[in-house]
Amino acid sequence: MTAGLRLRGVSLSRGAVTALRGIDLAVPRGELLVVLGPSGAGKSSLLRAIAGLDPVTAGTVAIGGRDVTAQRPGQRNVSMVFQNHSLLPHLTVADNIAFGDRIRGAGHRAAAARAAQAAATVGCQDLLARRPHQLSGGERQRVALARALVREPDVFLLDEPLANLDAELRLRMRTEIRAVHDRLGTTTVYVTHDQSEAMALGDRIAVLRDGRFEQVGTPDEVWRQPRTRHVAAFVGAPGMNLLPGDGPLTLPGGPATGVELGVRPEHVTLGGTPPDPLGEVERVEVLGEDALVHLTVGGHPLLARVPAAARPAPGDRVGIGVAAEHLHVFDTATGERVPQPTAAGRAG
Numbered sequence: 001m002t003a004g005l006r007l008r009g010v011s012l013s014r015g016a017v018t019a020l021r022g023i024d025l026a027v028p029r030g031e032l033l034v035v036l037g038p039s040g041a042g043k044s045s046l047l048r049a050i051a052g053l054d055p056v057t058a059g060t061v062a063i064g065g066r067d068v069t070a071q072r073p074g075q076r077n078v079s080m081v082f083q084n085h086s087l088l089p090h091l092t093v094a095d096n097i098a099f100g101d102r103i104r105g106a107g108h109r110a111a112a113a114r115a116a117q118a119a120a121t122v123g124c125q126d127l128l129a130r131r132p133h134q135l136s137g138g139e140r141q142r143v144a145l146a147r148a149l150v151r152e153p154d155v156f157l158l159d160e161p162l163a164n165l166d167a168e169l170r171l172r173m174r175t176e177i178r179a180v181h182d183r184l185g186t187t188t189v190y191v192t193h194d195q196s197e198a199m200a201l202g203d204r205i206a207v208l209r210d211g212r213f214e215q216v217g218t219p220d221e222v223w224r225q226p227r228t229r230h231v232a233a234f235v236g237a238p239g240m241n242l243l244p245g246d247g248p249l250t251l252p253g254g255p256a257t258g259v260e261l262g263v264r265p266e267h268v269t270l271g272g273t274p275p276d277p278l279g280e281v282e283r284v285e286v287l288g289e290d291a292l293v294h295l296t297v298g299g300h301p302l303l304a305r306v307p308a309a310a311r312p313a314p315g316d317r318v319g320i321g322v323a324a325e326h327l328h329v330f331d332t333a334t335g336e337r338v339p340q341p342t343a344a345g346r347a348g
């Protein structure tokens with residue numbers, strides 16, 4: 001039976017290193033929450049704190065309304081899947097999946113039946129007789145998921161489970177993980193540093209930076225209304241351009257000091273006429289239908305994503321247009337979003 005998850009004021013330090021700083025988080029029952037952040041942000045530490053693998057230095061963890069802070073990992077009924085799937089090489093797939101059940105004392109037959117069922121859920125029922133070295137990376141991944149599913153955990157914790165797979169397999173597996181989640185409805189916390197994976201998978205995304213959440217919201221909210229400049233720059237492929245408020249791009253009211261202006265590469269239009277500022281094209285990368293145009297404008301780098309058919313050439317000078325509603329404003333000192341009373345405010 002799945003259960004919701006609640007963290008209150010959770011901090012985690014290891015010696016001099018503080019990995020989590022007062023994390024508050026509520027994951028409703030059945031939600032798939034993606035924790036997104038750069039390397040070292042504290043993502044694995046957060047999962048380890050939830051699983052009970054590392055004791056928290058402050059705060060509480062509750063699962064299904066029950067305070068589990070003092071409980072050992074084995075008492076919490078959470079399943080964790082790590083990036084390196086750590087299958088036991090000498091056991092068959094069936095025995096790997098059944099392993100946890102067996103060490104908890106289940107009979108061979110019951111464990112094998114449950115293993116077969118879990119294998120079918122993730123589509124690896126044809127691999128049961130093989131050993132790990134006879135599996136592809138994606139198949140190993142599926143087996144690791146099946147092994148975690150067998151426990152019917154209250155909460156599923158996935159730590160970059162697709163990190164070692166090639167691009168095509170990552171895409172396929174993330175669709176499968178979402179499908180398995182939709183079928184089982186197990187409360188899930190999924191860690192990744194890949195923002196496109198986060199956008200595609202999450203009911204909500206929690207952006208972690210330096211042991212704190214910068215924003216927790218739906219993929220749409222995080223993309224459209226980033227709460228900080230860090231979220232703006234981290235989410236998106238590529239992330240948001242950030243320029244000084246008194247630089248080449250300006251708000252409808254004119255240049256502004258003490259703020260930064262953000263604009264997504266997708267919202268920069270090229271080929272405008274004065275008063276649009278002129279930018280110089282440095283480099284163009286064609287990505288199928290779209291092209292990524294690297295420009296400099298008033299000495300600042302700027303990226304634009306435009307249809308490949310309409311791309312300029314390196315060395316061209318082009319007018320740079322940004323509609324007011326696509327400008328985001330951030331306080332330079334705090335990095336926080338500044339709400340706008342203008343059209344830009346209505347959009348953001």
Ligand SMILES: Nc1ncnc2c1ncn2[C@@H]1O[C@H](COP(=O)(O)OP(=O)(O)OP(=O)(O)O)[C@@H](O)[C@H]1O
Nearest residue numbers: 014017018019038039040041042043044045046193
């Ligand atoms: N065993 C440890 N002892 C001391 N410090 C650690 C230990 N494990 C992690 N840290 C530190 O805690 C902080 C958070 O690490 P964590 O592994 O949680 O980050 P992460 O976001 O998962 O990073 P990555 O994406 O690189 O795995 C980092 O500063 C890291 O150096």
